[in-house]
Amino acid sequence: MCENFEIICFKHCGDRSIFCREVPRSCPACAKVLADFSQPPFQLPNPFSNGRDKIMSIIIKPSSGIFLDVSYRHTHDLHIGIVDSNRRIFEYDQRGFVFNDFTKWSHCISFDRLVPESWSEYWDKILIDLARNPQWTDSRYDPVEFNCFDFVLEFMKKLGCKDFFYESKEHVCKDLILPKMKEALRYLGIYNRLRSANIYIR
Incomplete structure (x- = not known):
């Protein structure tokens, strides 16, 4: 609760x-x-912020519940999504590609200002093209081998911004997520x- x-x-x-x-x-x-x-x-x-409020951002939350739940532990799995310039949320999970499930993202950690604002139209185009790819189905989803992080990595690859590119899930976690997670965990303490x-x- x-x-x-x-x-x-x-x-x-x-x-x-x-x-x-x-x-x-x-x-x-x-x-x-x-x-x-x-x-x-x-x-x-x-x-923590509402995912809808952070345009052109990457957002993370616990795979189940929210960070502020009394039951949350730092060892819990994370879920990652993408917000476009129109505050629309794109994500991939066991349901397949999911669009605008706002209810789950009211208390998340956001990573914004990742690319210049002038990239907004291109950011949206790449994201929409990615979402239309038929590979993001529920049948292909695997919690380890093919998951939400793969969706985000593929987006980064297609976006092609040298200042916002990570080669692996481990690289995303270490260089993008972990520094901000440490701040969030201090707050949660x-x-x-x-x-x-x-x-x-x-």
């Missing part, structure tokens, strides 16, 4: 960061009334501590 809330961070009486869902009246570290701060409260940037506590000090 997902409980969506914002995370606020501030510092008051030392170098330790204080995370909360709502700024308290007194400092949880020194118990003094919060009249001033060594670092004023700010909202922690949320690494704090988020999960605040599910059952008002304050987390680190």
